[in-house]
Structures are given as C-alpha cells and as structure tokens.
Amino acid sequence: MSSSRVKVIVPHLIERKNASGILTMVTAYDSTFASIVDEAGVDLILVGDSVATVMQGQKTTLGVSMDHMEYHVQMVASVKPKALIVGDMPFGSYQSSVADAVRNAVRLIKAGAEIVKLEGGVHVREAIETIVRADIPVMGHIGLTPQSYHRIGGNKVQGRNEGKQSGSRDRILADARAVEEAGVCAFVIEAVPAELATEITANSGVPTIGIGAGVNCDGQVLVLHDLLGLSERSFTFAKAYSNFRQLSLIAVSEYVSDVQNRRFPDSTNSF
Ligand code: KIV
Numbered sequence: 001m002s003s004s005r006v007k008v009i010v011p012h013l014i015e016r017k018n019a020s021g022i023l024t025m026v027t028a029y030d031s032t033f034a035s036i037v038d039e040a041g042v043d044l045i046l047v048g049d050s051v052a053t054v055m056q057g058q059k060t061t062l063g064v065s066m067d068h069m070e071y072h073v074q075m076v077a078s079v080k081p082k083a084l085i086v087g088d089m090p091f092g093s094y095q096s097s098v099a100d101a102v103r104n105a106v107r108l109i110k111a112g113a114e115i116v117k118l119e120g121g122v123h124v125r126e127a128i129e130t131i132v133r134a135d136i137p138v139m140g141h142i143g144l145t146p147q148s149y150h151r152i153g154g155n156k157v158q159g160r161n162e163g164k165q166s167g168s169r170d171r172i173l174a175d176a177r178a179v180e181e182a183g184v185c186a187f188v189i190e191a192v193p194a195e196l197a198t199e200i201t202a203n204s205g206v207p208t209i210g211i212g213a214g215v216n217c218d219g220q221v222l223v224l225h226d227l228l229g230l231s232e233r234s235f236t237f238a239k240a241y242s243n244f245r246q247l248s249l250i251a252v253s254e255y256v257s258d259v260q261n262r263r264f265p266d267s268t269n270s271f
Helices: 010-018 031-039 066-077 098-111 122-133 146-152 169-182 194-203 224-228 244-260
Strands: 023-027 044-047 084-088 115-117 138-143 186-190 208-211 219-222
Touching: 010 084, 023 224, 031 044, 031 066, 044 066, 044 219, 066 084, 066 098, 084 098, 098 115, 098 122, 122 138, 122 169, 138 169, 169 186, 169 194, 186 194, 194 208, 219 224
Parallel strands: 023 044, 023 219, 044 084, 084 115, 115 138, 138 186, 186 208, 208 219
Antiparallel strands: none
C-alpha cells in the first residue's frame, strides 16, 4: 500500500481537517514495525516517549533521554515511510529553557523526525513559539500529560472538574487555546471526557488527535503495543486488534519444544 501513497507532509494535516477527513496515528520505535504500520496506511508514525514503558520496561515515561529518542527516530526514519514522522520530546528536553527546547527539537529533526511533539499547554507556550520560530513544526499534547506523572499523582483522566485548578475543564480549554495560539500544527488530546474533546475540536483551527478522548477528534492515536495486544495490561481507552502476545508465546514455545525434541532444524533448514 505504501508505495502508491503520497508522502504525508505537514500541510496535509490542516488540509485534512478542513476537508473533514480523519487522521490516523500509531506509535513505532523501530524499522520493522515502522514499515508495517506504514504499509497499513497510517498517516503519522509517532516515535513516542512511550518507548519507556513498552520497550524499556519502565513504569513511567520520565527516564527516556534525548539519546534514546534520537536513536528510535533514526530507526523509524530509516524505512523512509510515507507517513509523517513525529518525534516525541522526552521529559527534561524542553522544560529547562527555550534554548534547550530548540536545540533538542533540532536534534530530533536531524535524526529524521518531520515534526516534534511536546506535552503541556499554557506553561509550554513559549517553548512551542520558539521552536516554531526556528522553522520546526510542533505537535502539542494536552489533557493527561504522562510526563506530569508525579505532579498529577499517576495517569488520571483530566478535565472532569470545574474550577481553576490544574487539570480542571477550564484549564484544559486554556491549554488548547495556548498551544494553538503558539503555533502547533496539530495537538494530541489525551484522557479527557469525550464531550470536552468534542468542544475543543469544534473550536480549534488545527487538527486534534485523540487518545481516550472520544470519537469526535480529528484523528486518533494508539500505542502500537496496545493495538497489537502485545501489552500485558489493557486500558479502557485502547483496543487490541490482535492477540500478538499470545501468538508470540505460542510460536516461541513451539520453537523451544522443536529444538528440545530435535524437530528443528530439519532437512529443509539444513545444508
Ligand atoms: O508517547 C506516546 O506514545 C504518546 C501517545 C500516548 C500520544 O505520547
């Protein structure tokens, strides 16, 4: 499928929203899965900092470094996908100063990302504006921002409460306005009530990409391991379209048994 597809470029994101089309994004962290998801026809491949939890065995995304992200972006970019490559800015790579934010965004672009993503709203406005001024397209990420794990006290649904406190409905609306005004090309909305994501999407001039944010966003994103059923855990917001973990277990167990019983290799695998 990928060879006949047109390469997805940043201007297509807004064109898709204006045409009431829907965007599909999925994570990938290596060349094998990048080529599979690209052939399947996704619009965007997110090299997410979720690499920490699904590949590195960590509890949160906080431990991922710029070196890690650069490495995974390079692997995904090596297959030259038709999908747009989104490079996730890891925790610590844009919070310290706008100069660091630009320097690290440049590193991801040099590694092969075509747009960078960072988490937060009002408080990262200046970082987004500065990266955009450096001519690097930015994707925002509001609602549940997993890099705020310790402040939030876990990965909790946001935007349920009225009031002005962090995580309230008003604060999520303000975050949506802030990232759009700062110049993002699109933004992820994670784990907020579907009706809030619908309101944000209706009022936004750039595409919204939802995860746990209902069906009315301009696009959807899933972590590949959740989509494939590779994860040990299941989440309300995700859907497993396969049971890859079980299939892998069966395949490797058969291999172990074949080797132990001298059924592999047989004459067809031997020289
Ligand atoms: O890192 C990631 O996979 C993400 C998605 C959950 C949007 O940020």
